[in-house]
Amino acid sequence: MFGIPLFPERASTIAAEVDALYFFLVGLSVVMSVLIATLVVTFAVKFRRRRVDEVGAQVHGGLMLEIGWTVIPFLITLVIFFWGAKVYFVMANAPAETLNIYVVGKQWMWKVQHTTGQREINELHVPVGRPVKLIMTSEDVIHDFSIPAMRVKADVIPGRFVQMWFEPTKPGTYRIFCAEYCGTDHSEMTGRVIVMEPNAYQAWLSGGAVEGSLASTGEKLFADFACNTCHRPDSRGRGPVLQNLFGRPVQLHDGTVVTADESYIRESILQPAAKVTAGFQPVMPAFQGLVSEEQLLALIEYVKSLSTPQQGSTN
Numbered sequence: 001m002f003g004i005p006l007f008p009e010r011a012s013t014i015a016a017e018v019d020a021l022y023f024f025l026v027g028l029s030v031v032m033s034v035l036i037a038t039l040v041v042t043f044a045v046k047f048r049r050r051r052v053d054e055v056g057a058q059v060h061g062g063l064m065l066e067i068g069w070t071v072i073p074f075l076i077t078l079v080i081f082f083w084g085a086k087v088y089f090v091m092a093n094a095p096a097e098t099l100n101i102y103v104v105g106k107q108w109m110w111k112v113q114h115t116t117g118q119r120e121i122n123e124l125h126v127p128v129g130r131p132v133k134l135i136m137t138s139e140d141v142i143h144d145f146s147i148p149a150m151r152v153k154a155d156v157i158p159g160r161f162v163q164m165w166f167e168p169t170k171p172g173t174y175r176i177f178c179a180e181y182c183g184t185d186h187s188e189m190t191g192r193v194i195v196m197e198p199n200a201y202q203a204w205l206s207g208g209a210v211e212g213s214l215a216s217t218g219e220k221l222f223a224d225f226a227c228n229t230c231h232r233p234d235s236r237g238r239g240p241v242l243q244n245l246f247g248r249p250v251q252l253h254d255g256t257v258v259t260a261d262e263s264y265i266r267e268s269i270l271q272p273a274a275k276v277t278a279g280f281q282p283v284m285p286a287f288q289g290l291v292s293e294e295q296l297l298a299l300i301e302y303v304k305s306l307s308t309p310q311q312g313s314t315n
């Protein structure tokens with residue numbers, strides 16, 4: 001319509017489901033609006049005052065009518081609730097096997113870091129037909145990573161990791177938007193998702209100069225920061241063993257149990273005293289301000305690489 005892209009392409013497995021629910025809601029709104037407007041006009045004409053001295057009669061009763069207009073909307077809203085919940089659960093639960101890619105938002109760009117080492121800015125190359133999980137954080141303020149053609153978007157929040165997944169269904173180039181006002185150049189904070197055939201994607205991965213995988217960069221940092229003097233694989237170090245830590249429960253000092261996910265590892269590097277593992281002294285120095293968001297990703301990916309693959313943590 002007038003060359004304005006009012007409706008984005010459908011390029012992911014979830015797109016048709018999201019659209020079906022969306023059209024249902026729009027259709028329902030249209031039906032209700034027309035019904036109400038028609039009744040307002042009809043009743044206004046039908047029950048209008050015909051004589052100056054005419055007084056309206058009080059009407060009581062109409063039990064079936066009252067039950068009807070209570071129960072029918074209730075059932076309709078339940079349909080919306082369960083349908084919405086079904087779509088939400090599909091979007092919230094990534095499949096076990098995903099291609100994991102890190103995204104860091106900052107004023108005003110998107111930095112993309114692949115586990116194989118490739119970096120991109122405002123571009124995201126992914127293969128078609130494979131679930132992609134984005135593990136996202138922000139360096140400064142709240143941004144929102146939105147890919148309309150994939151029908152996914154999520155707030156990207158400083159200080160924590162947010163996950164979002166989608167499975168592209170057709171090769172092509174699709175827009176990325178920042179969907180949360182984040183300052184002067186918010187509207188310029190856009191990018192492109194490039195969905196490629198698997199062969200072309202492999203060729204893209206092997207092209208360009210890459211200094212090893214993200215995990216190997218993390219391993220170098222791990223040595224540079226001398227983390228390895230305390231975190232030793234033989235459990236005789238002053239810090240907890242990191243082998244087979246990722247994705248598993250950790251018993252803390254105060255008796256609580258947390259899961260060693262990306263956010264936990266990030267926090268344990270920046271503010272180690274926040275969650276001290278049971279049986280250890282809070283002797284680790286805080287790395288807040290000493291490691292960049294990108295270095296954190298590499299360190300997290302290195303810790304991940306020390307664990308045997310399990311559900312939800314595969315690359």
Ligand code: CUA
Pocket residue numbers: 105106108142143144178179180181182183186187189
């Ligand atoms: Cu980043 Cu709006």
